[in-house]
Amino acid sequence: xxxxxxxxxxxxxxxxxxxxxxxxxxxxxxxxxxxxxxxxxxxxxxxxxxxxxxxxxxxxxxxxxxxxxxxxxxxxxxxxxxxxxxxxxxxxxxxxxxxxxxxxxxxxxxxxxxxxxxxxxxxxxxxxxxxxxxxxxxxxxxxxxxxxxxxxxxxxxxxxxxxxxxxxxxxxxxxxxxxxxxxxxxxxxxxxxxxxxxxxxxxxxxxxxxxxxxxxxxxxxxxxxxxxxxxxxxxxxx
Amino acid sequence: xxxxxxxxxxxxxxxxxxxxxxxxxxxxxxxxxxxxxxxxxxxxxxxxxxxxxxxxxxxxxxxxxxxxxxxxxxxxxxxxxxxxxxxxxxxxxxxxxxxxxxxxxxxxxxxxxxxxxxxxxxxxxxxxxxxxxxxxxxxxxxxxxxxxxxxxxxxxxxxxxxxxxxxxxxxxxxxxxxxxxxxxxxxxxxxxxxxxxxxxxxxxxxxxxxxxxxxxxxxxxxxxxxxxxxxxxxxxxxxxxxxxxxxxxxxxxxxxxxxxxxxxxxxxxxxxxxxxxxxxxxxxxxxxxxxxxxxxxxxxxxxxxxxxxxxxxxxxxxxxxxxxxxxxxxxxxxxxxxxxxxxxxxxxxxxxxxxxxxxxxxxxxxxxxxxxxxxxxxxxxxxxxxxxxxxxxxxxxxxxx
Numbered sequence: 001x002x003x004x005x006x007x008x009x010x011x012x013x014x015x016x017x018x019x020x021x022x023x024x025x026x027x028x029x030x031x032x033x034x035x036x037x038x039x040x041x042x043x044x045x046x047x048x049x050x051x052x053x054x055x056x057x058x059x060x061x062x063x064x065x066x067x068x069x070x071x072x073x074x075x076x077x078x079x080x081x082x083x084x085x086x087x088x089x090x091x092x093x094x095x096x097x098x099x100x101x102x103x104x105x106x107x108x109x110x111x112x113x114x115x116x117x118x119x120x121x122x123x124x125x126x127x128x129x130x131x132x133x134x135x136x137x138x139x140x141x142x143x144x145x146x147x148x149x150x151x152x153x154x155x156x157x158x159x160x161x162x163x164x165x166x167x168x169x170x171x172x173x174x175x176x177x178x179x180x181x182x183x184x185x186x187x188x189x190x191x192x193x194x195x196x197x198x199x200x201x202x203x204x205x206x207x208x209x210x211x212x213x214x215x216x217x218x219x220x221x222x223x224x225x226x227x228x229x230x231x232x233x234x235x236x237x238x
Numbered sequence: 239x240x241x242x243x244x245x246x247x248x249x250x251x252x253x254x255x256x257x258x259x260x261x262x263x264x265x266x267x268x269x270x271x272x273x274x275x276x277x278x279x280x281x282x283x284x285x286x287x288x289x290x291x292x293x294x295x296x297x298x299x300x301x302x303x304x305x306x307x308x309x310x311x312x313x314x315x316x317x318x319x320x321x322x323x324x325x326x327x328x329x330x331x332x333x334x335x336x337x338x339x340x341x342x343x344x345x346x347x348x349x350x351x352x353x354x355x356x357x358x359x360x361x362x363x364x365x366x367x368x369x370x371x372x373x374x375x376x377x378x379x380x381x382x383x384x385x386x387x388x389x390x391x392x393x394x395x396x397x398x399x400x401x402x403x404x405x406x407x408x409x410x411x412x413x414x415x416x417x418x419x420x421x422x423x424x425x426x427x428x429x430x431x432x433x434x435x436x437x438x439x440x441x442x443x444x445x446x447x448x449x450x451x452x453x454x455x456x457x458x459x460x461x462x463x464x465x466x467x468x469x470x471x472x473x474x475x476x477x478x479x480x481x482x483x484x485x486x487x488x489x490x491x492x493x494x495x496x497x498x499x500x501x502x503x504x505x506x507x508x509x510x511x512x513x514x515x516x517x518x519x520x521x522x523x524x525x526x527x528x529x530x531x532x533x534x535x536x537x538x539x540x541x542x543x544x545x546x547x548x549x550x551x552x553x554x555x556x557x558x559x560x561x562x563x564x565x566x567x568x569x570x571x572x573x574x575x576x577x578x579x580x581x582x583x584x585x586x587x588x589x590x591x592x593x594x595x596x597x598x599x600x601x602x603x604x605x606x607x608x609x610x611x612x613x614x615x616x617x618x619x620x621x622x623x624x625x626x627x628x629x630x631x632x633x634x635x636x637x638x639x
Contacts, residue, residue, distance in 0.1 A: 053616060053620070053634075053636070054375050054615040054616050054636035057375055057615065057638075058373065058375075061373070061374065061375075067374040067375060067638050067639070068611075068613075068638055068639070070375075071375050071615045071638040074615075075615075075616065075617065078616075078617075078620075103616070103620050105616050105620045105621070105622060105634055105636060106620050106621075106622045107622065108622035108624075108632075108633040108634040109622035109623055109624045109633055110622075110624075111414060111416060111624065111626065114633060158373055161373070
C-alpha cells in the first residue's frame with residue numbers, strides 16, 4: 001500500500017505521473033517497481049517512467065571505480081530497472097509499454113529536454129541556491145557509494161552532472177511528456193525541489209508541474225529503509 | 239512494415255527514423271513502390287519526393303527544376319530558413335550560379351583543401367587532450383564532435399576573436415523541423431546579423447586565403463554582386479558547421495558498433511578514407527534537403543510534376559538504392575563504391591565535399607588513435623535520435639574508454 005503526499009502546496013490531479021527509478025537505492029527491486037507502477041497507474045490518465053542515463057556512472061567513477069567498470073555497472077543497473085517497469089506496464093495493458101520507460105539519455109531526442117537541461121546547467125553555474133542543492137545531493141549520493149573516505153569537491157565536480165541531468169524532469173514534465181499537468185513522484189522531498197518550488201532560484205517549474213512523495217505504509221517498509229545507498233536526488237531516491 | 243501496409247499519401251515528414259540511422263522505412267517503401275511520391279512537409283506544403291538514384295541524378299541536372307527559393311511564397315521545410323536568403327549560392331540557377339561558384343571553386347578543390355589537414359589535426363588534438371583530462375564517460379558530441387567544427391572551421395573561415403562567442407551562439411543552427419516558422423525566421427535573422435558583422439570585420443581587417451576573402455574580392459571587382467557575396471558567405475557558414483557535426487557523430491558511432499572494421503582501420507591507417515566514404519554513404523545528414531521548384535510541367539516516369547510544384551530528395555535514399563549499392567543496409571568499409579552521391583549531383587554538387595572528407599578523415603582517425611578502446615557508454619537502443627533534426631544524428635553520444 002502506497003501513499004502520495006503532494007509537495008509545495010500543489011493541488012492533486014489525475015493527469016500524468018512521472019515515476020523516477022533510481023539505480024542507487026535498494027528499494028527499487030523488481031517487486032517494488034511492479035507494485036509501485038500497479039498502484040500509480042490507475043490513479044492517473046497516463047504514466048511514464050524515467051531511469052538515469054549514462055550519468056549514473058559518474059557517481060561510481062567519483063567513488064573510485066574505473067570508468068569502464070562504472071559504465072558496465074550502470075548499464076546493468078539500467079536493465080534491472082527498465083525490464084520490470086516495462087513488464088509492469090505491459091501487464092497493465094499500457095500500449096507500447098517500452099515507449100513509456102525512458103532513460104535520461106533517450107530524452108535528449110526531445111528538444112524540450114535539451115533546452116531545459118541547458119537552462120539547468122546555467123542555473124547550476126550562476127544560482128548559488130541551485131548550486132548548493134545540487135552539490136549537497138551529489139555529496140550524499142557519492143558518500144553512499146565510497147568506502148571509508150570523505151567525499152571531496154573533486155568527486156562532486158564529477159558526479160554533479162548526474163543531479164543536473166535530472167533537473168528537467170523536475171521543472172518541465174508537462175512539455176516533456178505532452179501533458180497539461182504532470183507530477184513527479186519520488187520517495188522523499190529534496191532540497192532541489194524546494195529550491196525550484198519556492199521561487200527562490202532562477203529555475204522555475206513550468207505551469208502544470210508538481211511533485212509528490214510516494215510512501216509505503218506496510219510490508220517491507222523496514223527493509224526498504226535499510227538501503228545502503230540512500231538517495232540524494234530527487235525522485236528516485238538515491 | 240511497408241511491404242504489407244500501404245501508407246496513406248501524402249506521406250508526412252519527418253518520417254520515423256531507421257534503427258541506428260538506417261534508411262527510414264517509409265523512404266525505403268517509397269523507393270520500391272512510389273519513386274515519385276507526394277510528401278507533406280512540416281510547413282504544410284506537399285512536395286514530390288524522389289528516391290531512386292537515376293531519377294535524382296536526372297532531376298538535379300535538369301534546368302527545368304529551379305533552386306531559386308529566395309522569393310516570398312517559395313516552398314519551405316518549416317519557415318523562412320536559409321533558403322530565403324537572397325542571392326545565396328544555394329538559391330542561384332545557371333548561369334548566375336556558375337559565376338558565383340567559380341569564385342570559390344579553387345579554394346575547395348581536392349588538392350587545395352589538403353593544406354588544411356594540419357589545422358584540423360591541431361584542433362582535434364587539442365580537444366582530445368581536453369577530453370582525456372575530463373570526465374569519463376562523456377558525451378562525445380559535447381566534448382568533440384560539436385566543438386571541432388566550431389574551432390577548426392572557425393579558424394579556417396577567419397572568424398575574428400571578437401565574434402567567436404557570437405559564432406558559438408548562432409551555430410550550429412538547429413534547423414529543427416518541429417520548430418515554428420517564427421522561430422526559424424529568428425534563427426535565420428540571428429545568422430544574418432552575425433554574417434553582417436563578420437563581413438564588416440573582414441573588410442576592416444582582411445583575412446587572406448579564406449572563402450570570405452575570395453567573395454569580398456570578387457564583389458569589389460564587380461564579378462559578383464554585394465547581395466551574392468552576402469548570401470554566399472551566409473551559406474558557406476551554415477554548411478561549415480551543422481552538416482559536419484552529424485557525420486562526425488554518426489561516424490564514430492557506427493565504427494564502435496562495427497568493432498572489427500574499426501580494428502582494421504586502427505591496424506591499417508590507409509583504411510580511414512574508406513571508412514569515411516562508407517560513413518558518408520550510410521548516413522545522410524540533411525533529411526530531404528531543401529526543395530526545388532518545377533519551372534514547367536514535367537512528366538517524370540509517368541508522374542506529372544506541375545509547374546510550381548516542389549521536389550525534394552533524401553540523399554540517403556540515393557546512397558541506399560539497391561540498384562547501385564549491393565546490400566545497402568550493411569555497413570562495409572571495403573565497398574568499391576564511395577560516398578560521393580551523398581553530396582548531390584548536377585551544378586549544385588556540394589562545393590565543400592572534399593573539405594568535409596578531410597575533416598572527417600582527420601577527426602575520426604585522431605579520435606580512435608587517441609582512444610582505441612572507445613566504446614558506447616549506453617546501449618545503442620538508448621541513443622537519442624531526433625527525427626525533427628534536419629541534420630540527423632543522435633543528440634547525445636555517451637562514450638567511455
